[in-house]
Amino acid sequence: MKDMLKLENVQIVNGVKDWIEAIHVGVQPLVDTGYVEARYIDEIIKNTEKFGPYYVLCENLALLHASAEQGVIKKQVAITVLKEPVKFKEDGYDVRLLVTLAASDPESHMQAMQAISNIFSDEKRIAMLVNADTEMEIYRQFIAAANE
Amino acid sequence: MEIKRIMCCCGSGLGSSMLVRMNVEKALGKLGYSGIDVSHSSVSDAVEGAADLFVVGKDLEEFVSSLPSVIILDNIMDMNELETKLSEVLK
Numbered sequence: 001m002k003d004m005l006k007l008e009n010v011q012i013v014n015g016v017k018d019w020i021e022a023i024h025v026g027v028q029p030l031v032d033t034g035y036v037e038a039r040y041i042d043e044i045i046k047n048t049e050k051f052g053p054y055y056v057l058c059e060n061l062a063l064l065h066a067s068a069e070q071g072v073i074k075k076q077v078a079i080t081v082l083k084e085p086v087k088f089k090e091d092g093y094d095v096r097l098l099v100t101l102a103a104s105d106p107e108s109h110m111q112a113m114q115a116i117s118n119i120f121s122d123e124k125r126i127a128m129l130v131n132a133d134t135e136m137e138i139y140r141q142f143i144a145a146a147n148e
Numbered sequence: 149m150e151i152k153r154i155m156c157c158c159g160s161g162l163g164s165s166m167l168v169r170m171n172v173e174k175a176l177g178k179l180g181y182s183g184i185d186v187s188h189s190s191v192s193d194a195v196e197g198a199a200d201l202f203v204v205g206k207d208l209e210e211f212v213s214s215l216p217s218v219i220i221l222d223n224i225m226d227m228n229e230l231e232t233k234l235s236e237v238l239k
Contacts, residue, residue: 047159051159051207052207054158054159054160054164054207055163055164057163057164057167057224057225058223058224058225058226061225063163063164063167065160065162065163066160067160067161067162068162101162101163103162103163106161106162106166106188106189109162109166110166110170113163113166113167113170114170116167117167117170117171117225120225121225121227
């Protein structure tokens with residue numbers, strides 16, 4: 001898991017003004033660290049306009065991603081915790097956790113998905129994540145969940 | 149028909165379909181089934197004959213309406229819903 005998630009790509013953000021800004025904020029760390037092209041942001045926004053917010057999986061969680069051909073350079077994950085939730089559509093869920101996925105193929109990010117699955121089947125862990133005070137706490141939780 | 153292959157689908161075939169696949173594998177184990185091949189893919193691969201059973205989220209319901217054997221999940225992260233619907237189809 002450590003090669004899929006770097007501490008520098010974990011961030012805590014107060015809030016965003018809308019879902020478009022949420023995508024910008026959530027994906028930018030992977031642009032800055034060279035794992036996706038800048039267009040990955042626009043591709044996710046375009047996909048959303050076409051298909052709706054397909055990456056909002058449940059209350060609190062958006063798994064932001066587009067396909068590998070839409071600007072992925074190398075597989076990686078970034079995590080953004082929003083102190084103030086955002087909605088991706090009017091009657092949609094409140095989202096506090098943005099997990100941005102850059103997947104280079106359909107299989108090799110399995111461990112990252114395992115971490116997400118382990119965390120989101122446990123309400124206590126979701127609460128711990130969204131209330132975390134430091135990026136290090138969030139990072140440690142993900143690494144631990146991936147290794148279960 | 150006996151179910152030997154289950155395909156979980158989402159728009160990109162990368163994110164939620166993989167999560168659902170892991171949950172299906174967990175649920176099958178818990179329900180005591182073995183020897184069923186579970187895969188994940190883009191919904192464009194969900195064609196008759198590609199699998200014996202398809203599992204998709206509610207948002208993609210319209211894309212799989214022509215397939216003979218489908219489970220539609222209201223909440224793709226809900227293990228209870230998945231287990232209930234799987235055991236219904238497999239019994």
